Amino acid sequence: MTQPLRTPVLIAGGGPTGLVLAAELSRHGVASLLAERNEHTTLFPKMDITNGTSMELLRRLGVDGELRAVGVGPEHSFDVIFAGGLDGPVHGRWRQPSVNEQRATLAATADGSVPGQPWQRCSQAIFEAMMMDRAHRDPLVDVRQGWRLQACRQLGDVVAAELADSDGNTLTIHADYLVGCDGASSRVRTELGIEMDGLKDFTTFALVHFRSLDLTNLHALGQFWHVYTSTGAVLIAQNETDTWTLHRDLGAEVDDPDPIGDPREFVARALGRPIVIDDILASSVWRPNAMLADSYGRDRILLAGDSAHTMIPTGGYGMNTGLGDAINLGWKLAATIQGWGGPQLLASYEIERRPVGDRNRNACLENAMVILQYRDMVAGGAAEVAQFLAANDAENLSLGIELDVRYDNSPVVVPDGSAAPPWDRRTFVATVRPGHRAPNVVLGGHDTLFDRFGPGFTLVDALDDNSQASRLLSEAARVGLPIRHLTLTDPALVALYHHRLVLVRPDLHIAWSGTDVADAASIIARVCGMGVPHDSCGLPERSGRHRTRALRCT
Numbered sequence: 001m002t003q004p005l006r007t008p009v010l011i012a013g014g015g016p017t018g019l020v021l022a023a024e025l026s027r028h029g030v031a032s033l034l035a036e037r038n039e040h041t042t043l044f045p046k047m048d049i050t051n052g053t054s055m056e057l058l059r060r061l062g063v064d065g066e067l068r069a070v071g072v073g074p075e076h077s078f079d080v081i082f083a084g085g086l087d088g089p090v091h092g093r094w095r096q097p098s099v100n101e102q103r104a105t106l107a108a109t110a111d112g113s114v115p116g117q118p119w120q121r122c123s124q125a126i127f128e129a130m131m132m133d134r135a136h137r138d139p140l141v142d143v144r145q146g147w148r149l150q151a152c153r154q155l156g157d158v159v160a161a162e163l164a165d166s167d168g169n170t171l172t173i174h175a176d177y178l179v180g181c182d183g184a185s186s187r188v189r190t191e192l193g194i195e196m197d198g199l200k201d202f203t204t205f206a207l208v209h210f211r212s213l214d215l216t217n218l219h220a221l222g223q224f225w226h227v228y229t230s231t232g233a234v235l236i237a238q239n240e241t242d243t244w245t246l247h248r249d250l251g252a253e254v255d256d257p258d259p260i261g262d263p264r265e266f267v268a269r270a271l272g273r274p275i276v277i278d279d280i281l282a283s284s285v286w287r288p289n290a291m292l293a294d295s296y297g298r299d300r301i302l303l304a305g306d307s308a309h310t311m312i313p314t315g316g317y318g319m320n321t322g323l324g325d326a327i328n329l330g331w332k333l334a335a336t337i338q339g340w341g342g343p344q345l346l347a348s349y350e351i352e353r354r355p356v357g358d359r360n361r362n363a364c365l366e367n368a369m370v371i372l373q374y375r376d377m378v379a380g381g382a383a384e385v386a387q388f389l390a391a392n393d394a395e396n397l398s399l400g401i402e403l404d405v406r407y408d409n410s411p412v413v414v415p416d417g418s419a420a421p422p423w424d425r426r427t428f429v430a431t432v433r434p435g436h437r438a439p440n441v442v443l444g445g446h447d448t449l450f451d452r453f454g455p456g457f458t459l460v461d462a463l464d465d466n467s468q469a470s471r472l473l474s475e476a477a478r479v480g481l482p483i484r485h486l487t488l489t490d491p492a493l494v495a496l497y498h499h500r501l502v503l504v505r506p507d508l509h510i511a512w513s514g515t516d517v518a519d520a521a522s523i524i525a526r527v528c529g530m531g532v533p534h535d536s537c538g539l540p541e542r543s544g545r546h547r548t549r550a551l552r553c554t
Contacts, residue, residue, distance in 0.1 A: 007033040008337050010161055010175035012149040014186050015042070016124060016182030017082055017305025018321035019131035023061045024330030026140040027455060030337055033173060033341070034141055035163050036322040037148030037182075041132050043282050045238055045245045047319040049078075052102075052115030053402045054323045056440065056450055056508065059117060063134070063445055070130055071122030074099035076240050078121065078396065080226045080375060082389055084288060085272025091230065091378060092220060092389035096396060103446075112430030112439030112496055114402060115450030121225065123238045123245075124319065148169065152178055152191050152301060159300050177333055178301045181326075184289065186307035198291035198361060202312060202368070207399040208263045208283045214276040218244065226373060230378035233270040240437035241455070242278070246270055250285075259285060272308050288312045290361045294348035309357035311363055314367035315395050323352050324405070324507075331456075331506035335528070340480040344411045346527025352407040363425065367395040394426055403428040407435040407509055412529050414512040432497055432513045438504045439496050439498065449493065450508065456482025457511070457527075458504045461487040461495035468517045469501055475520035481528060503527065 003326070009025055011018045014036025022032050050058070050067065058064045068074070078096035083089060097105065103353040135141045144163065152161040159178040159514045163171040166389035180188025189196075212218060218235075221227065227235040232249035250259055263283050268274045289310040297303045305322030330351050335341030370392045377385050404423055407413050413435045421429050430439035438460070440450045453460075457476065461469050469485060469503045476483040487493050502513040503523070525531065 004160070005033065005173040006174050006372060007031060008176045009033070009333055010035065010159065010173050010178045011178050012152075012161075012178065013182035013186075013305070013307070014038075014128075014132060014135075014143070014145065015181060015183060015305065015322075016047070016127060016131065016319050018179075019135055020058075020061070020323050021179060021304060021326035021330050022135055022141045023063070023131070023138070024327050025334055026062075027061060028331060028334035028338075029140070030334045032141045032142070033144065033175070034135060035144045035147045035149055035173075037146070039146040039166075043209075043401055044125060044207070044284070045236070045243075046297040047313070047316055048121055048123050048236055048238065048245075049316040049320075049396070050122060050127070050323075051316065051320050051402050052106075052117050052119050052435075054320045055117035055120055056115055056448075057323060057327050060450070060453075060455070063115065063131070064120075064230045066121055066130060066134075067127065068099070068419045070119055070126050071120050071132050072101075072238075072240055074118075076121070076225075077101075077223060077464045078119070078225045079223065080228065080346050080396075080488065081187045081221050081224045082228050082385075083221055084378070085228070085231065085233075086217060086227070086235075087272050088221065092386045092531060093233065094389070094393045094396075096225070107442045110441055110492060110496075112441055113428050115400065115441040116442055116450055123243075133441040138546050141304040142214045146173075146454045149180075149182065149187050152188060153299075154300050157300070169310070176300065176337060179329065179333075180297075180301070180303045180307045180454055181305045181322075184291070186303065188301065189293060189303055189307050192295075192303075194297075194303070194489045195294050196291040196310075197294060198289065198310075199365065199441050200291060201252065201287040204254050204259075205286050205288065206248045206250055206266065206283075207286060208246045208260065208261065208267055209247070209281040210244055211279040211281060212244060212275055212277045213242050217275050218274065219274050223224060227271075227310045228374070229271070230375050231270070231272075235271060243281075254285070278388060290365050292354070292361055293403045294357050294461065302346075302349065308354075309361055311361050311364045312368050313364070314371060315360075315398070315401070316402065317364050320402075321357060321360045324356065327354055332529075336478070340528055341527075342529035344526075344531050348407075348410045348529065350411045352410050356405055363398065363401050370395065398425045399428040400425040402515075403437055405437060406510075409460055410435060411531065412511065413509075414523055414526050416512075416514060430496065432502045432510060433511055434510050435541050436510055438502065438508050438510050440508075441493070441496065452486055453504060453508070454486075455483030456481070456484070456506055458484045458486050459487060460497055460504055461502050462494040462499050463515055464494075464499075464534065465515075466545070468515070470515040471520040472501065472523065473502065475524045479524060479528060481524060 038280040080094040304325040311318040
């Protein structure tokens with residue numbers, strides 16, 4: 001009988017969330033097995049924007065430069081045009097900056113109210129292929145493409161899972177943890193019996209993904225990122241040269257078994273202008289959902305990305321929320337496997353991330369309502385369409401959605417008793433309040449303050465009192481918590497960090513901040529997930545099979 005394969009973490013699903021999770025685990029020295037049912041990465045474009053916050057996280061993985069190299073060039077705008085079709089009339093235009101323009105704005109903003117990195121246009125097909133290639137080259141990631149998860153169950157402190165390939169061969173995996181990153185129809189979620197709640201089958205879209213060099217017709221209204229037509233079509237420029245995607249809203253009820261027919265004729269009808277198409281890359285019919293899982297997992301089996309939340313594409317929140325899940329969960333899994341993370345650490349994953357999934361799901365619906373109202377206004381002959389669009393351009397300009405993610409109620413955050421600042425979806429106010437994202441600013445060129453942070457925790461020192469910092473650093477070393485001490489000397493940065501000590505987690509969120517380290521043991525115990533002060537030599541026993549950092553007891 002073949003012995004089961006052992007791995008610290010089994011990741012079911014090789015989409016963006018699963019690939020980023022594998023990379024984050026590897027960054028912390030933890031091995032994983034990545035099982036993806038398809039033998040190749042997706043051919044469908046799916047997402048097409050990686051926001052600034054995600055780019056900050058990807059930069060910590062060393063991925064940002066490669067993503068920008070394969071994505072849309074930095075000179076191209078993110079403009080969105082609203083029109084009757086490619087022949088017009090134009091009803092409005094959201095002027096949104098290129099990467100170059102946004103980078104200049106970020107460099108000129110010193111108050112931490114914007115991300116340190118510009119956004120990036122790149123289709124999911126390209127992103128996945130890039131990340132999968134990196135996974136194959138990573139010695140800590142065992143990639144198994146063409147293998148799907150068939151069954152899983154927890155047996156004490158081990159998760160037993162069965163994988164199968166297209167030929168019927170099976171493989172048994174024993175893992176410390178299993179993470180289902182296997183999409184909206186998640187087998188892992190089904191095995192756990194976890195339900196999804198929300199808006200299902202919002203409408204029906206026909207998709208045609210095609211190649212065309214016919215810029216004369218495609219750019220009849222000028223350069224764009226998206227074109228929304230008042231008749232229900234959306235045209236997306238995938239690379240500004242020859243790759244495009246058309247989505248056409250067919251309504252909730254579609255009786256025609258082949259609503260697309262000839263894809264070339266379908267594109268011409270949808271856009272109101274004939275396009276010379278060189279190649280049809282893909283075509284399909286799909287239904288958007290805005291759903292949230294009742295739970296993000298149970299014990300050693302967890303959910304992330306689309307298996308936990310599905311979103312309508314308006315705003316691009318789906319993949320970006322999934323990347324946030326992956327980074328949040330990745331460092332916590334690593335800490336637990338390595339032995340310095342306590343039981344509250346993994347319990348905090350759902351407490352922190354599920355409210356974010358809920359909020360972003362609702363926000364994408366708000367964005368979709370703007371598009372539907374625009375179409376209704378044009379159909380009704382309303383005169384104020386341009387004014388309506390100008391006043392409702394938050395779809396991709398919501399810094400509150402992107403940056404103002406708060407983990408106020410987390411069991412691994414030490415509250416400081418301060419009142420939470422007001423939340424607004426459009427804006428972000430930098431703060432050093434525990435649970436919030438740490439402030440970031442551009443220091444020069446492409447470098448930012450976050451580039452100085454360590455791969456684990458970072459103690460940002462704006463206090464100028466070595467005795468206070470040394471207490472936290474000594475306690476962190478005692479329990480094996482990886483930490484970098486970053487002393488700020490620039491007066492502007494010291495002011496940005498409010499003349500305090502600020503303990504920042506690997507996911508760039510603040511675990512604790514203050515000026516008086518009266519009880520370092522309590523602080524470190526809580527942020528490690530122990531909950532109460534403890535003797536580091538008495539930490540709960542963890543399996544030593546995959547430990548990559550030994551506890552240091554002094």
